[in-house]
Amino acid sequence: DGGITQSPKYLFRKEGQNVTLSCEQNLNHDAMYWYRQDPGQGLRLIYYSQIVNDFQKGDIAEGYSVSREKKESFPLTVTSAQKNPTAFYLCATGHPRDTEAFFGQGTRLTVV
Amino acid sequence: DAKTTQPPSMDCAEGRAANLPCNHSTISGNEYVYWYRQIHSQGPQYIIHGLKNNETNEMASLIITEDRKSSTLILPHATLRDTAVYYCIVRDRGAGNNRKLIWGLGTSLAVNP
Numbered sequence A: 001d002g003g004i005t006q007s008p009k010y011l012f013r014k015e016g017q018n019v020t021l022s023c024e025q026n027l028n029h030d031a032m033y034w035y036r037q038d039p040g041q042g043l044r045l046i047y048y049s050q051i052v053n054d055f056q057k058g059d060i061a062e063g064y065s066v067s068r069e070k071k072e073s074f075p076l077t078v079t080s081a082q083k084n085p086t087a088f089y090l091c092a093t094g095h096p097r098d099t100e101a102f103f104g105q106g107t108r109l110t111v112v
Numbered sequence B: 001d002a003k004t005t006q007p008p009s010m011d012c013a014e015g016r017a018a019n020l021p022c023n024h025s026t027i028s029g030n031e032y033v034y035w036y037r038q039i040h041s042q043g044p045q046y047i048i049h050g051l052k053n054n055e056t057n058e059m060a061s062l063i064i065t066e067d068r069k070s071s072t073l074i075l076p077h078a079t080l081r082d083t084a085v086y087y088c089i090v091r092d093r094g095a096g097n098n099r100k101l102i103w104g105l106g107t108s109l110a111v112n113p
Helices: none
Strands: A003-008 A008-015 A017-026 A031-037 A042-052 A054-057 A062-065 A075-077 A085-092 A105-112 B009-013 B018-023 B031-037 B045-050 B061-064 B070-076 B086-092 B107-112
Touching: A003 A085, A008 A017, A017 A085, A017 A105, A042 A062, A075 A085, B009 B018, B009 B070, B018 B086, B018 B107, B031 B061, B045 B061, B045 B070, B070 B086
Parallel strands: A008 A105, B009 B107
Antiparallel strands: A003 A017, A017 A075, A031 A042, A031 A085, A042 A054, A062 A075, A085 A105, B018 B070, B031 B045, B031 B086, B061 B070, B086 B107
């Protein structure tokens, strides 16, 4: 539904491990985005990509990495360098000249 | 920092209109007002956007003041499923300004039976 699939919905990892969150879309949108949301806070931009093989850092990119090898896919890796990785992660898509109007259902990552 | 100010919470009776205010006193001429909502533990959902004229769609109406310094989102007949956090965001839709929305804390709307 909505054409954006984030998986899994819940993810648990041990501290010090890298983990990759999946985001796939079939909306044919050029732009894709990753946000992080912490309890009681608004969304903060981690990385975004406006076209295949290109991506830019957002406001809180430290400790994260992304790739954009296909238009449909924009995976986010949370590395061990991220000091507070436990959060709700949201992927969004849109047209480059339009707003990122479409969101996935999110992945809740818990690092123990 | 977010460029909008919203009350942190509001209540509304089921079946009544919910009027959610937003102040954006520093809005510039080419910035649009967008509204999203987020139901608990889900991704945000786009509701409506506008520049200067009032807008209406199947979900809501958006009333923007003549000076554009504030707006109101109206849910005409609120249901329990409208309980969510509502975000008001201003954004420039011009070229080169497409990369992000700046999210504030929104208004937590509780629709009561």
